[in-house]
Amino acid sequence: MEEVSTCLPVTEDVAWLNVDEAAEVGRVRRTATNLAERLAFPATRVAEIALAVTEIGTNLNKHASGGQVVVRSVRAAEHAAVEVLAVDRGPGIADIELAMTDGQSTTGTLGLGLGAVARSADRFALSSDRGRGTVLVARFHPHAAARLDDDGATAGLTRAIGGEEQCGDAYAVRRSGNRVTLMMCDGSGHGPLAASASREAVRVFCALPPGPPEEAVARLHEALRGTRGGAVGVADVDRSAGTVRFAGLGNIAAAVVTTARKHGMVSVPGVAGYQARTIRAFDYELPAGAAVVLHSDGLTERWSPQDDLVTRPPLVVAATLLRDAGVRRDDAGVLVAVAP
Numbered sequence: 001m002e003e004v005s006t007c008l009p010v011t012e013d014v015a016w017l018n019v020d021e022a023a024e025v026g027r028v029r030r031t032a033t034n035l036a037e038r039l040a041f042p043a044t045r046v047a048e049i050a051l052a053v054t055e056i057g058t059n060l061n062k063h064a065s066g067g068q069v070v071v072r073s074v075r076a077a078e079h080a081a082v083e084v085l086a087v088d089r090g091p092g093i094a095d096i097e098l099a100m101t102d103g104q105s106t107t108g109t110l111g112l113g114l115g116a117v118a119r120s121a122d123r124f125a126l127s128s129d130r131g132r133g134t135v136l137v138a139r140f141h142p143h144a145a146a147r148l149d150d151d152g153a154t155a156g157l158t159r160a161i162g163g164e165e166q167c168g169d170a171y172a173v174r175r176s177g178n179r180v181t182l183m184m185c186d187g188s189g190h191g192p193l194a195a196s197a198s199r200e201a202v203r204v205f206c207a208l209p210p211g212p213p214e215e216a217v218a219r220l221h222e223a224l225r226g227t228r229g230g231a232v233g234v235a236d237v238d239r240s241a242g243t244v245r246f247a248g249l250g251n252i253a254a255a256v257v258t259t260a261r262k263h264g265m266v267s268v269p270g271v272a273g274y275q276a277r278t279i280r281a282f283d284y285e286l287p288a289g290a291a292v293v294l295h296s297d298g299l300t301e302r303w304s305p306q307d308d309l310v311t312r313p314p315l316v317v318a319a320t321l322l323r324d325a326g327v328r329r330d331d332a333g334v335l336v337a338v339a340p
């Protein structure tokens with residue numbers, strides 16, 4: 001039987017919003033509810049999202065340092081979801097279990113109303129590190145029958161350079177049985193032309209038949225001719241075999257990460273669409289419980305696994321890495337696959 005590969009739901013990071021003042025909480029709420037309305041959510045669900053997002057934004061403003069909310073759309077063939085991600089550099093939550101109890105407040109980052117937010121969301125995750133900050137993820141479906149078909153083991157996050165509305169980094173994920181294939185593209189430069197190149201990489205990648213990552217990179221190299229071009233990386237993750245095969249062209253960083261170490265994967269020099277003297281793939285072991293991380297050069301490579309980071313949900317991992325390592329003034333993108 002011919003192997004079938006399908007792209008997982010497409011995520012769009014609609015807006016990154018700073019929450020430094022109380023007035024900005026309203027802007028976060030309006031952004032989330034406007035997105036829900038555009039996605040044809042029922043009015044009652046829009047109202048629930050408004051309450052949850054107001055709670056999230058209010059607590060960021062009261063307790064956090066450098067707090068931001070990301071409003072995202074997650075689209076599949078038949079359904080869509082609204083995803084809200086809160087990230088901060090606050091003091092962290094001392095007792096998450098207590099903070100989730102109704103009526104409790106803490107001096108940490110998101111200590112009020114977390115239980116209500118979790119109950120209204122269809123998917124909820126919270127991670128907090130003392131002295132470093134908190135990450136919260138809440139996904140809202142329009143109704144119970146509209147749950148998206150994703151495996152919950154992969155997630156990505158992008159952030160445009162300051163002053164640009166479009167991010168030049170993009171990613172896509174394909175699934176085929178126990179295999180997951182990750183693709184990250186960093187379009188050359190910034191702005192609309194870089195974003196156009198990375199969107200073309202996503203389109204071509206999702207249309208490719210199953211095959212080794214070096215072939216996918218070669219196809220992407222040809223497809224990006226006539227665009228700005230960019231760096232691309234493709235990782236074929238075989239969970240059942242405990243291996244990952246990676247091919248990269250340009251400065252896409254890739255690593256197999258455990259709780260104890262980070263093992264970098266090799267990307268060869270070049271620019272997809274312009275220059276590729278050779279395209280090679282390399283094989284690596286994928287230990288039980290390890291994560292595969294791809295990111296653009298908007299993140300410094302000088303990060304290391306901390307605590308139990310790779311045991312957390314993939315979007316929490318991506319947001320934590322972007323917060324802590326996304327220190328360069330550039331577009332930034334992170335893609336993570338963790339053990340299901």
